[in-house]
Structure formats: structure tokens, C-alpha cells
Amino acid sequence: MHMLKNARLQKAIFLFIVVAPAFAAYVLFTLYPNALSIYYSFLEWDGIGAKTFVGWDNYVRLFHDPFILRALGHNLILLVTVIPITLVISLVLADLLINRAFKENSFYKVLYFFPNVLSLVVIALVWSFIYDGTFGLLNGILRVLGLGGEHNWLGSKGTALLSMIPLYVWCYAGFYVVIFMNAMRGIPKSLYESATLDGITHMQRFSKITLPLLSGVIRVGVIFLMLSVIKGFEYMFIMTQGGPGGATDVISLYMFNFAFGSLNLGQHIYGYASTIGMMIFVLLVGLKLILDKFFAKDSIEY
């Protein structure tokens, strides 16, 4: 026991038992695979046979692959719709919950966040049931309203991708309601009070005081949403498999299908999949850096 009185020895033992394995695991399971992906992107490899080094071939293929652009286009459509819609809805809901004293607000605060703890598979299956062509909830609602109600939302090319937008908004809005509510609580009351004395309306108060003060949080929200939408390809994987006819094929799903999908007759194409992964990596990091630069000056400290 007196051995352990030695502080230096204690420290060494503690660090060795505690920090070393967890850090080694982090390097092995997180950092090393990142390096490995770079290496794989230069290979032709089906995962079983020999690895053939093919230099920049996969990258050349990437630039000539028409499906890459189609998938990126789908991502772009989702990003430019989901991000603003989610932000507007959650800003409005947060403002209503914070600045209007309805008695049901405390219940809504809890309810709105609930989709965030639901399993991805559950959300995908619930929304499959909503969109189903014969027994779907959405068609049922449309029939009640006398607006038709025979449409197969995920099964037709025109509506499959657009049908994903409400799903993403539904999943993510609750989280930003909470984030924005907290940010709004942090705004000094005195700012509102002096504005009210000047005869400002609720709308003006929202657009002239609340919004500008929230721009820093909104920037973080944009980055988070961007990442979530691009990473959230599992919804398409479960609900549409990228179909019909590639209408919901997004870039991450395209990559995933090369590696693990059944589209290539069960063949695994790890090399090219890794190359697409590298492209996604560069795109995401690049977008994040641009957003940081673009928005940084707007955020206001008070």
C-alpha cells in the first residue's frame, strides 16, 4: 500500500490503465480508418481478392460518372429546402413558446423534441406508412379533404424526393426549437422593454431584435443541419433504396451501395466507394469552412 503513496507512480499507473487503452482505441477505430480510406481510394478492390493499386483511376472515374452529379443534385435540392424550412419553422415555434404565454406551451416544449429520440428505423417505417399508396395516412387525410388520395408518394419519380423534405423537417425541427428557445432566453429583457416603449409590434420585435441576436446560433444550426441531411441517407436506404429510377439517390447512399449494396449483384467495390467517401469528406469540410467565413462577421456579441 505504501507504494501507492508515491504520487508519480500513482499517476503513471492511472494514466496507463485508463487513458492509454481508450486513446489507443480512438486512434485505431477513428483516426486509422480515415487514413485507410485515403489508401483505399487508390485501389481496385472487391474486399476479398487482391488489392490492385490503380493510382488516380478512381478519381478520373469520379469526374466522368454522371450519377455523381445526379446524386449531388438531389443533395442540393434537400439542402436548399430542408435547411431554410427547418430554421423558419423552429424559429417561429421557439418564439411562440418563449414569448407567448399559452398554457399548453410546457407540454409542447416536451412533445416537439420527441422525434429526436426516436430510432431512425422507426421514423423511416412510420413515414413509409404515411406515404403508402394504398393504406397511407397522407392519402387518407387527402381523401377526407376531398383532394384525391390515390397517389403513391415514394413510388413515383415526381414526388419521391420531395416527400423526403417533410420527413427531415419533422425529424430535426424539434431540436432547433430547443436550441433557439435557449438562445432566446439569453437575450436581455431590457432590450425588449425599451423597444416596447417605442411602440414596436411583436413581428418587428422578432425581426429587428431576436433574429439578429440569434445569428450566431443560426450559423451553428446551418452547419449542423447540413451535416445531418447529408449523413441521413439511411432514410432513403430504408424507404426507397434510392429509387424509383434513382430519383432519391443521394451521394452517401450512392457510396454506400458500391460498398455494401445489392445493386452490383452482391459485389463490393471498396476502392471506388472510398473515393466517393473522400469526395464527401472534402465537400463537407469545405462547406463548413466557407460557412464559418461567410457567417462569422454577422454574429453579434452582447
Add this chain to the structure above:
Amino acid sequence: MRTGISSWLWRMVLFLWALTILLPLFWIFYQSLKTNQAFFADIWAFPEHLEWSNYEKAWTSLGIGQSVVNTLYYVGLSLLISLFVSTVNAYAFTRIEWRLRSLLWSIIMLSLFLPGINILVSQYTLMRALNLTDSLNGLVLLASLPVGAFELLLLGSFMRSLPKELDESAFIDGATLFQVFRKIILPLSMPGIVTIGIFKFVGLYNDFLGPFILISDPAKYPISVNMYNANAMMEYKADWVTLLAGLVITIIPTVIVYVLFQRRIIEGATMGGVKG
């Protein structure tokens, strides 16, 4: 008068958003208690007779029972190990002085910058090379042993806020590092540890892609992969009410955890969101 009307309109907005969440879940629930014929006949009608046997069928024939056991094992063990890893590492990184501390800290924080989606393939081949695919213990290892930046940030800031004199005076009184950790730091950090634990639970329980790639033996499916497979099989079986019952079973633990811990979950989400 004008404010009265607009106030009611805004109230409707809040109500409608609530409805988008409650209506689908409630609808799924009462559909799960119908027969398949009634399910196809009229999607609005309430079930005439409650078919609780759908749940029994889902539990056995869809294999929900087995996958619940698998999930409990995988989530439970991962939770224990990862909470231990996070807590001791947060302690080592915030309250002990050592040489490589700031270097290792910044290497771990690097992961906040890595999107993670690009390593699906390489992580899979790595796990395969280590013989850890098709094994729940492999999942546990991957989910719990690597130290996480998010946990370290959250628990670290918690431990940093505890006064320095706490451990210093204990050391002077002759306590060992281990005793200080166990008797002082650990109990005082409990609120932070619980928050991380809830988050980890929600994340692990809901995780789909990792288990989907790494587990191919149906006897080892966690519940999320099992539901995905059950749904894929419905193309041939068309037994939708059983699938819906399975879906409800999958949702129940989430609802329970959420009802019990909603305050902490919502607070924790804000902490994570700001740190991100």
C-alpha cells in the same frame, strides 16, 4: 380584438405541429391492433376488436423477443464501459497534470472535425480483419472503448468547475489518486455522468448503420436491424399489422426513457448543440 384573433392563429400553429407528431404515432398504435383485413378496409376506422395477439406474433415470429435481448446486452454493456471510459478520461484530462495531456486532448478533438461518413468502408474492413464482425461484443468494443470528444468536453467542463482545493486537501490528508477519484470527483460529477448516459443510451438504442453493416446473423440482430429486415420481408408476407405491432414495441422503451428523463435530455441537447 385583433390581437385576440392573431393569438388564436398562432395557437393553432403550435397545435398543428403537435398534431404532426401525435397523429402518426397514435395512428400506428391503433392500426397495430387491427386484423390485416380491417387494416386494408378503412385506415381511419378504430379496431372493432383489439388484436393483442399481433403483439405476441411480433414478439415471436418477427423475432422481436430475441432482438430485444441482443439490444439489452449490447446497449447495457456499451453503456457501462463507455461511461467508465468517459469519466476516468475526463478526470485524467482535466484534473491531473501530465506531459502529453494537451497534445492528446487536441488529437481527440480532431474527431469533431471528421464527418465520419467517409470511413464506413474502412471501419468495416478493419473490424473484419480483427474478427469482430458478426459479434455483439465487437459492436460493444467499437461503441464504448474509443474515448469520445463530445463526452470529454461535456464531462470535462463539469469537472473543471469543481474547486481545486477538493483534491488538493485530500492528497494532503494522504488519499491516493484512485481514492480521490472514487470518493470525491465521481460523486460530484454524477449529474454530468447521468446526462451523458442518457444520451449514449438514446444513441446506441437507435443506431442502425453500424449494426446493419457489422451483424449478418439474424440471431444477433439488435432491434433496429431486426425491424429493417422485418419490413423488407413484408413484400412477400404482407402481414402489416404484425409489423406495426413490432414497430410499437420498438418505440415503447424510447417513450419510457423520454418520459422519465425529458428534462435532462432536452438540457443535454442544448449543451451538445452549443459545443458542437
